[in-house]
Amino acid sequence: MRRRLRGTPMERRTSSVLSDTIFCLVAAGISTLLTLPPNACCLQTGADPPRSGSSFRSQRHVVVVGGGVGGLAVAARLASSFTAEEPIRVTLLEKNPPDRLGGRCGSQSIHVESHGTFRHERGPSLLLLKSVYQDLFADCTGGESSAADYGLTMDQCIPAYQCVFDDGDTIELGFPRSAAGVNASATEAASRAKMDSYEAGGSKKWDEYLAACSAFLDCGLPNFIEERLDLPSFPAFLYESLRNNARAWPLKPHSDVLDAMFDNPKMKALASFQDLYVGLEPYRNDREWFGGIFKKSAPAVFGLLAAIELHPNNDKAGVFAPRGGFAAVSKALERLARDAGVDIRCDTTVTRVTDTGVHVLSSNGDKEVLPADTVIVNADLPYATETITKQDTGDAYNVAYDWDDSYDFASGVVAFHWSTSKRYDNLNTHNVFLSARNRSEAEQSWDVLREEGRSSNYDGMEAPFNFYVHRPVKTDPSAAPANCDSIMVLVPTETLQRKAEHASLAREEAVLRYQEQFDNDRIDIIRKATLKRMAVMPGLEDLESHIVDEILDHPGTWADDYNVAAGTPFALSHGFNQLSLTRPTIKAKGFKNVWYIGASTKPGNGVPLVLLGAKQVASQVTKSLKNQHDFVAEDERQE
């Protein structure tokens, strides 16, 4: 088996020098000289950037820091709202090379000698809330082009999931039906029979549970996530919340509602594994106030995630796979942004953000000040507040890696991307391996989210744990050569533990120190335990011997690749202390013209939520620029 630990900082720096130089000459040089106004870019060392000069007062300049989905989407929305009366020029700066645009969202192709090319996802593999993706393309093109026109085709995965318990038992979930109701397929019938074998009336209870979750989704999405009042959704929400003596009351810990609705630990596990995606556990934690719903225990309202993925006929539901992998998502967003006129500059690290612009360090060492009327920071918020938006008096071009650890974070993740010389048809596109032999083991399997991200269980990986397995070949055979497979395993782990003394180190040094928290011994333990668990599934017994290549990601590499705080791929968790009104706001505190977009700000983590956030930020920034514009016009009249 060939193993690669992707991209240590040192390796990447060496390998990218040539492309850095060429790209900087082309992107920074040409765009600076030809497309930017003469006063928009100036070599300086330390002083705050001047405001865009009076001769360009009418053309507002927005700088976006980071080319993740949040940065690309907000840039595309703003640039496409350009009008002759209120022109906006948008520049997007991304620290990584062009093939990493999209940030955490994208794919990577690996050529393995004597086998061929395998495609693995860098991050997301579940495409949810399809209409949110579609709306972005329609909005930015005035309805003239669709996501498909930009190369983004989304295929529904049916069934949505396969769940594999640690006793080898499997069950499939997520069978879409037309609103009129169609007879269940043989697979769905088998799944319902299995639920009935877990407990009497199991499948009927499942339907009732999904009905409540669907009402939470219909009300929660517009009113609390999109922040758009939708009164008609409230009656069903209240009915489902209050009926049967408020059995499904959405503000209780999720496990209280699961306990009221189901008897069998497997049914409870099936109904709640999505809580992981918002960085929470389903079980009440009696060591915390209110059962932990203000910390790491999910309130029952997060059953709406089960509805998003599994409800048979809610029109927002369904798990989709982008054809060609999530690279198709990031490529489509990049094209949309470029078509709208966004100037995208890669290999460009922003080192400081002020109300009047940004300080920039190119990968060839060039220092630059870029004035802006508005700056939108897509870099992860808890990292940004301790590094680039922190207003200290030191060197404005210092590159650091640190984060604000006063927040609660989602779990860390170790990702194994295995290219295999054999096909594993027993795996679906999306699979979750769950521990639920009994209540105690089910609760322990979520331990990684307790104790502030430190878990004693993971020392030997003897205790139960849950994980996710993606096999894209099931829906898209282009992901691996014939008779081969491409398998991604995501194992939740602890996050990086912040060390105050690393804050003063140069970024590369700090990242190397943090990477030591996930050394080879640690990774070997996780790999071994994961393969052992996977082997309980019939057909997977020989998986290890057919792995011909491994790409590894862990909190230390997420930190290095994208500057994510605590190395967590899933951002801040979404307990009530960091949800909706209590989540860090999109307007940066202490600044007039600085905003945030991304997974750690409102509304939250996951590509569709970040895309919804981009819509909100673009709308607020447009209003704010309009005010600046009116103010300047007034100024000019007075002059």
Ligand SMILES: Cc1cc2nc3c(=O)[nH]c(=O)nc-3n(C[C@H](O)[C@H](O)[C@H](O)COP(=O)(O)OP(=O)(O)OC[C@H]3O[C@@H](n4cnc5c(N)ncnc54)[C@H](O)[C@@H]3O)c2cc1C
């Ligand atoms: C393993 C994994 C699995 C996931 N699964 C799913 C899933 O199935 N479905 C789903 O919807 N979501 C999933 N997610 C979450 C989803 O990927 C994120 O919510 C989303 O991509 C975050 O986008 P963003 O724009 O907020 O941040 P990012 O993608 O982190 O973008 C921020 C960008 O800023 C850049 N940057 C940082 N600092 C600087 C600087 N100083 N100067 C210039 N640039 C800078 C970074 O390089 C990065 O490109 C998953 C994530 C991971 C990692």
